[in-house]
Amino acid sequence: MRKAGIAAVLGMALVLAGCAGFRNERKGRDVGRAICDVKNADNADEAQRAVDKLNRKLDDAQRITGRKVQQDVRDIENNVSDLSRHVNNAGNALQQQDIAQIQRNVAEVVQNTPVLVRRFYEGVAEGLGDCT
Numbered sequence: 001m002r003k004a005g006i007a008a009v010l011g012m013a014l015v016l017a018g019c020a021g022f023r024n025e026r027k028g029r030d031v032g033r034a035i036c037d038v039k040n041a042d043n044a045d046e047a048q049r050a051v052d053k054l055n056r057k058l059d060d061a062q063r064i065t066g067r068k069v070q071q072d073v074r075d076i077e078n079n080v081s082d083l084s085r086h087v088n089n090a091g092n093a094l095q096q097q098d099i100a101q102i103q104r105n106v107a108e109v110v111q112n113t114p115v116l117v118r119r120f121y122e123g124v125a126e127g128l129g130d131c132t
Contacts, residue, residue: 037054
C-alpha cells in the first residue's frame, strides 16, 4: 500500500511538471507573437503599443517561470527596440534582419537555461516562427 501511495505522488508530480512546461511554452508563444506584432505595426504609435504589450507579456513570463527573463533577453530587447524603429522608415528587409537576430538570440538562450525556462524560450521561438 505504501509503494502505491509513493507512486501516486510521483505520478502527480510528473503531471504537474508537464503542465508547467506546457504553460511556460504557451507564455513563450505569446511573447513571440507580441514581437511579431511590433514588426507588423503600421506606424510608430502602433509599434509603441505593441512594445508595451510585449513588456507586459515579459513581466507575466517572469511570474510564470520564476526567473527574470529580461536578464536572459537583453540582446532581444535591443533588437525589439531596433525593430520598432524600423516600422516606418526601413522597410521589410531590416525588420526581417531584426527578427532573424532575435531568433538567433532565443536559440542561444535555449541552450543555457533550466528545463522549465527552456520551454518558455522554445515557445518564443515557435511564436517567432509565424512572424512573416
